[in-house]
Amino acid sequence: MRVAVAGAGGFIGGWLARRLIFEGHEVVCADIKPLSEWYQVHENSDNRILDLSKYESCLSFVSGAEQVYNLAADMGGMGFIETHKAECMLSVLINTHLLMASREFSVKRFFFASSACVYNASKQNTNDVVGLKEEDAYPAMPEDGYGWEKLFSERMCRHFYEDYGLETRVARYHNIYGPQGTWDGGREKAPAALSRKVASAKLSGKNEIEIWGDGEQARSFTFIDDCIEGTLRLMNSDVREPLNIGSDEMVTINRLVEILEEIAGIQLLRRYNLDAPKGVRGRNSDNTRVRELLGWSPITGLEKGLGETYRWIESQVHSSMKPLT
Numbered sequence: 540m541r542v543a544v545a546g547a548g549g550f551i552g553g554w555l556a557r558r559l560i561f562e563g564h565e566v567v568c569a570d571i572k573p574l575s576e577w578y579q580v581h582e583n584s585d586n587r588i589l590d591l592s593k594y595e596s597c598l599s600f601v602s603g604a605e606q607v608y609n610l611a612a613d614m615g616g617m618g619f620i621e622t623h624k625a626e627c628m629l630s631v632l633i634n635t636h637l638l639m640a641s642r643e644f645s646v647k648r649f650f651f652a653s654s655a656c657v658y659n660a661s662k663q664n665t666n667d668v669v670g671l672k673e674e675d676a677y678p679a680m681p682e683d684g685y686g687w688e689k690l691f692s693e694r695m696c697r698h699f700y701e702d703y704g705l706e707t708r709v710a711r712y713h714n715i716y717g718p719q720g721t722w723d724g725g726r727e728k729a730p731a732a733l734s735r736k737v738a739s740a741k742l743s744g745k746n747e748i749e750i751w752g753d754g755e756q757a758r759s760f761t762f763i764d765d766c767i768e769g770t771l772r773l774m775n776s777d778v779r780e781p782l783n784i785g786s787d788e789m790v791t792i793n794r795l796v797e798i799l800e801e802i803a804g805i806q807l808l809r810r811y812n813l814d815a816p817k818g819v820r821g822r823n824s825d826n827t828r829v830r831e832l833l834g835w836s837p838i839t840g841l842e843k844g845l846g847e848t849y850r851w852i853e854s855q856v857h858s859s860m861k862p863l864t
Contacts, residue, residue, distance in 0.1 A: 541565045543604040545591055545637060546611030548572045550720030551652065551712075551766060553579030555608060558767050560584055569600050570611070578719045592632040597640035606774065607641050608650040609634055614685060618751075619726045620656070621816045624684025634692040638699050638707075648706045650774050651696050653781060655713045655822055656686035663819035666757040670787055670825030673711070673780065682818075693781055700779060708774050713785025713824045717763030717844065718851035723859075729792060730760055730848055737799045738853040740807050742860060747808040751815035754793035759786045759823045762844035765837035772833045785824030786837045798842055802849045 542559050546552040548570030557579060559566050566584040569591060574580055589596040591611050601607055612630040614620060620627055634651060641649045658671045659680040681690050696707035716730035723735055736748045761784065769784035790798075793809075800806055826836040 540605040541567070541603050543567045543569070543601055543607045545569050545600070545607070545609045545633065546652075547584075547586070548574075548577035548580075549610060550578055550717075551715055551763065552608075552610040553577065553719060554717070554763050554767050555610065555770060556581055556584055558771065567600065567604065569596075578721075591637060592629065594636040594639060597636040598643065601637065601640040601644050601646060604641075604644070604646055606648045606650070607637060607646050608652075608770075608774070609637050610652045611637075612652070612688075614726070618816045620682065620685040621818075627685035628688045631688050631692055634695060638695060638705070642699060642703050642705050646705065648708065648774060649696065649699070650708045650710070650770065651692055652770075653689045653693050653709050653711045654686065655711055655783070655785060655824065656682035657690040657693065657711060658686075658822070660819055663822050666755050666791060666821040668757070668821035668823055670823045670827075671783070672825045673783060673828055676781070697779075707779065708776070709781040710770055710773055710784040711781050712761065712766060713783065713822070714758055714760045715763055715766045716760050717848050720763075722852045722855055729758065729795065730845060731852060733792075733796055733799055734845070734849045734852040735856060737796070737803050737805065737807065738849065738856040741803050741805045742853070742857055746805065747810060748796065749810050749812055750792060750796065751812050752792070752817035753811055753813065754796070754809070755791050756817055756819075757789050757791050757821040757823070759789045760795075760841060760844070761786045761824075761837055762839035762847075764844075765839050769829070769833070769835065769837065772835055776833055778832050782829050782832065783824045783826060784829065784837075785826070786839075786841070787824050787826050788841055789821070789823040790841065795841075795845075798845055799849055802842075802846050803853070
C-alpha cells in the first residue's frame with residue numbers, strides 16, 4: 540500500500556521507513572530538515588522536504604496514502620525538553636494538520652507517536668516505581684510542555700475517530716534508543732549521551748564522565764527494533780486505545796554507565812552534576828496490556844541493545860575527532 544511517514548528524517552522515522560520499504564510498501568517520507576541532515580535516506584522512497592506544521596504541506600503529503608505515521612515533532616532528551624517547552628508544544632500543529640488532511644483524503648489508518656512523558660508525574664517520584672499502566676495518564680499531570688502536547692494530541696486522535704471515523708492508533712514510547720540516531724548536540728537521550736561520553740573518554744584518554752543528577756534516577760530503555768515491531772503490530776491491530784511500547788527492564792543511570800563501561804572495556808571516574816536536568820525520579824513501563832492485546836512485548840535485553848548502540852556511536856565519535864598534531 541501507499542504509506543506516508545512524517546518525521547522520516549529522524550531516528551525512529553528512518554527505521555520505520557526502512558522496514559516499510561522492506562515489506563514492499565510504496566513509502567512517502569517527509570521531514571523539515573534538508574536531506575543531508577536525515578539519519579537515513581532511502582533510495583526506494585519518495586523523499587520530501589516539508590514543513591508539516593502547515594496544513595497545505597500536509598495535504599500534499601497525505602494525498603493518496605492509505606496509512607499515515609506521525610513521528611514528526613520538535614523534541615529531544617531531558618536537557619532539551621525542559622528548556623524548550625514552547626517549541627515542543629508547537630508540534631501540536633503537525634498532528635492537528637495531519638489529522639485534518641487524513642480526514643480530507645479518507646486515510647484508512649493514522650498512527651501517532653506519543654510518549655511516556657504523558658504520565659502523571661506524582662507516580663514517578665521515587666526510583667523504585669512500579670510500571671506505569673495506561674490508565675496512569677489520568678488525572679493529568681504530564682511533563683510540562685512536551686508531555687502536555689503529547690497528551691493533547693492523543694485526545695485529538697481519539698476524537699477524530701469518535702467524530703469522523705478516522706481509525707487512529709497511539710503508542711506511548713518509553714525511551715527509544717539505538718544506532719542511526721541523535722548522539723550529540725543537546726537533543727540526544729540518555730543512552731546515546733552516555734555512550735558518547737564513554738566513547739569520548741576512551742578515545743581521548745580522559746578517563747572520567749559527567750553524570751546528570753546523582754545517577755540514581757531509574758528508567759527503562761527500549762531498543763529500536765522492538766519499537767518498530769511494536770509500532771507495526773499496533774497499527775495493524777484493532778486496538779484504538781493508547782498502548783505502552785516500552786521495555787519493562789528498569790535500571791538506574793549509574794547502572795547504565797556500568798554496562799557501557801563493560802562494553803567499552805574501560806572504567807571511568809564519575810563526576811555528578813546535581814544542577815543538570817534530571818526529569819522524573821523513576822519511570823518504567825507496565826506491559827500487561829500490550830501483552831494481552833497484541834500478544835507481544837519487547838524482547839531485546841539492555842546489554843545487547845546498548846552494545847549495538849555504543850559501537851555505532853563510538854565510530855561516530857572517532858570519525859568526528861580532530862587528528863592529533
